[in-house]
Amino acid sequence: MKKDYANLLKNSERAVYDLRALYESYGYQLYRTGKFEDYELYARNKSFIGYGGILTFTDPVGRLMALKPDVTLSIAKNSADEKGVVQKYYYDDEVYRLIPGSPDFREIMQTGIECIGDLSDYDVCEVITLAARSLEELGADYILDISHMGMVKGLIELLALPEEASDAILSCIRNKNAHESAAICKSNGVSAVLADALTAMIETYGPMDEVISRMDRFIVGAQMQEAAAELKMIRDILVAEGLDGRIRFDFSVAGHMGYYDGVIFQGFVEGITSSVLSGGRYDHLMKRMGRASGAIGFSVSLSKLEALGQETRENDVDILFLCDPSDDVAAVSQAVSELRGAGKSVVVQNTRPSALRAGRTVRLVDGEVCDET
Amino acid sequence: MKREYVNIALPKGRLGQKVYRAFEEAGYAAPGVMEETRQLLFENEEKGVCFFWVKASDVAIYVERGAADIGVVGKDILLETGANVYELLDMQLGACRMMVAAPEGFRDNTEQTLKVATSFPNIARRYYHQKSRDIDIIRLNGSIELAPLLGLADVIVDLVETGNTLKANGLEPREEIVSVSARLIANKASFKFKSDSIRAITEALSENLRDTILK
Numbered sequence: 001m002k003k004d005y006a007n008l009l010k011n012s013e014r015a016v017y018d019l020r021a022l023y024e025s026y027g028y029q030l031y032r033t034g035k036f037e038d039y040e041l042y043a044r045n046k047s048f049i050g051y052g053g054i055l056t057f058t059d060p061v062g063r064l065m066a067l068k069p070d071v072t073l074s075i076a077k078n079s080a081d082e083k084g085v086v087q088k089y090y091y092d093d094e095v096y097r098l099i100p101g102s103p104d105f106r107e108i109m110q111t112g113i114e115c116i117g118d119l120s121d122y123d124v125c126e127v128i129t130l131a132a133r134s135l136e137e138l139g140a141d142y143i144l145d146i147s148h149m150g151m152v153k154g155l156i157e158l159l160a161l162p163e164e165a166s167d168a169i170l171s172c173i174r175n176k177n178a179h180e181s182a183a184i185c186k187s188n189g190v191s192a193v194l195a196d197a198l199t200a201m202i203e204t205y206g207p208m209d210e211v212i213s214r215m216d217r218f219i220v221g222a223q224m225q226e227a228a229a230e231l232k233m234i235r236d237i238l239v240a241e242g243l244d245g246r247i248r249f250d251f252s253v254a255g256h257m258g259y260y261d262g263v264i265f266q267g268f269v270e271g272i273t274s275s276v277l278s279g280g281r282y283d284h285l286m287k288r289m290g291r292a293s294g295a296i297g298f299s300v301s302l303s304k305l306e307a308l309g310q311e312t313r314e315n316d317v318d319i320l321f322l323c324d325p326s327d328d329v330a331a332v333s334q335a336v337s338e339l340r341g342a343g344k345s346v347v348v349q350n351t352r353p354s355a356l357r358a359g360r361t362v363r364l365v366d367g368e369v370c371d372e373t
Numbered sequence: 374m375k376r377e378y379v380n381i382a383l384p385k386g387r388l389g390q391k392v393y394r395a396f397e398e399a400g401y402a403a404p405g406v407m408e409e410t411r412q413l414l415f416e417n418e419e420k421g422v423c424f425f426w427v428k429a430s431d432v433a434i435y436v437e438r439g440a441a442d443i444g445v446v447g448k449d450i451l452l453e454t455g456a457n458v459y460e461l462l463d464m465q466l467g468a469c470r471m472m473v474a475a476p477e478g479f480r481d482n483t484e485q486t487l488k489v490a491t492s493f494p495n496i497a498r499r500y501y502h503q504k505s506r507d508i509d510i511i512r513l514n515g516s517i518e519l520a521p522l523l524g525l526a527d528v529i530v531d532l533v534e535t536g537n538t539l540k541a542n543g544l545e546p547r548e549e550i551v552s553v554s555a556r557l558i559a560n561k562a563s564f565k566f567k568s569d570s571i572r573a574i575t576e577a578l579s580e581n582l583r584d585t586i587l588k
Contacts, residue, residue: 175458206568274562
């Protein structure tokens with residue numbers, strides 16, 4: 001029987017296969033990481049994963065284990081440094097995370113890619129292109145926001161603030177909070193030029209060309225200039241790929257300064273009220289792991305696709321087959337096979353379940369399938 | 374509620390009325406908002422906005438979860454809930470201070486755990502954590518000033534507007550934790566898809582605010 005996958009699969013399940021096909025077409029290989037990992041890995045890199053709760057348990061030999069809250073660290077840890085080579089992996093796995101503001105954990109279905117090794121500009125552009133194409137697979141209307149840690153970090157470092165104030169500025173950048181960042185600059189005696197640059201950076205976002213034309217209002221120092229050059233290069237590639245219509249530059253996308261460097265991005269799909277895709281370049285994490293490789297990747301939270309809803313079927317089943325205990329089992333079995341053979345779904349019950357919605361209700365009368373009135 | 378509209382959560386209460394007036398002055402009014410009515414949603418089709426009232430402490434949740442695209446909420450609630458939203462504008466309404474207050478003449482005995490009564494446990498916890506002070510938080514939902522009088526707490530962490538309530542209960546403000554006022558917030562995803570409308574509202578409110586200050 002031909003299978004109607006469009007009807008059978010949930011949004012998130014269909015997305016797994018669509019994205020798998022996309023990543024494989026770019027030569028990425030599936031990486032299975034397993035559900036558990038040494039807790040130590042997350043304890044060492046707590047800020048990278050960016051949330052507090054990790055589900056832990058002790059294994060039979062006394063090691064503290066964790067249910068994976070993240071896939072990137074597992075892949076990064078197990079990849080090898082090889083000059084001139086880039087390892088390209090994709091994954092689809094479940095991760096376990098604390099629900100923000102609640103003591104409960106949630107299983108999240110996640111897919112994504114990791115590109116680890118001797119990265120070139122091509123690899124960076126390929127990953128961003130794949131992020132945009134992934135969003136394209138998920139929903140008709142999407143926005144991919146691209147930022148650069150060189151911009152964010154470059155400016156924060158120039159402000160030369162104490163650590164606590166720097167963290168507060170980073171949080172203002174993330175929340176587009178220009179009024180509070182200006183107040184912090186003022187109370188810390190930051191020069192007007194730098195304070196204005198910060199406000200301008202927070203307030204500048206939108207289509208790539210629009211942002212590029214206004215970047216000179218806030219670019220100060222070599223680090224920001226380098227970042228701007230990389231963003232321009234990325235813009236050219238995305239335009240060539242025909243993807244520029246739904247891509248924005250937005251510097252409120254900013255990761256942990258100790259792990260992320262280079263480009264960083266976040267994707268949104270219309271109808272889902274938080275980001276579904278996030279990723280970036282994390283060479284600093286690799287360095288912390290004692291590795292020479294560069295790395296860039298992203299993850300897509302497939303569980304969030306539930307919010308898009310699905311066309312609800314009118315009926316749970318085409319035919320409810322009411323069967324009396326005295327009916328001949330062979331006759332029922334044959335009748336069910338024939339109905340199924342005609343492409344109908346059939347559920348056999350003794351009495352009608354109260355919540356079941358069936359297109360037709362039938363039963364056997366003198367060996368014949370008859371509609372129940 | 375219409376999808377293409379910008380849905381705006383207003384905080385119920387006195388602050389909410391001031392906030393709505395600011396929207397009105399900025400050109401975003403909707404008939405019936407200020408009237409006693411059973412109606413729940415108030416639309417202005419021409420401006421593409423839809424207002425609704427929610428409990429002040431719930432505004433941040435409505436916006437974070439995207440049920441409202443934007444909303445206005447006190448900085449105290451934002452800090453307490455840690456909502457992941459854009460904070461677009463300080464509307465400079467309902468200005469007050471989050472403060473530590475204690476009975477007059479109180480001396481903090483650092484040999485003991487400090488008992489702190491508050492409705493803002495997260496703010497209090499963060500504040501004392503920064504000071505490396507060991508505290509015992511007593512979470513209360515109202516009449517916080519009563520706690521030190523009855524020996525339930527040593528100090529309180531609460532919003533202070535004029536200080537009159539503290540004074541009337543024999544308390545005095547000791548340390549300011551943060552200044553609080555109403556903030557315009559936006560859902561991060563809504564901001565992407567309704568960027569132009571949300572920007573226009575923010576700019577109109579901001580301009581109106583400048584005019585009010587200059588008057």
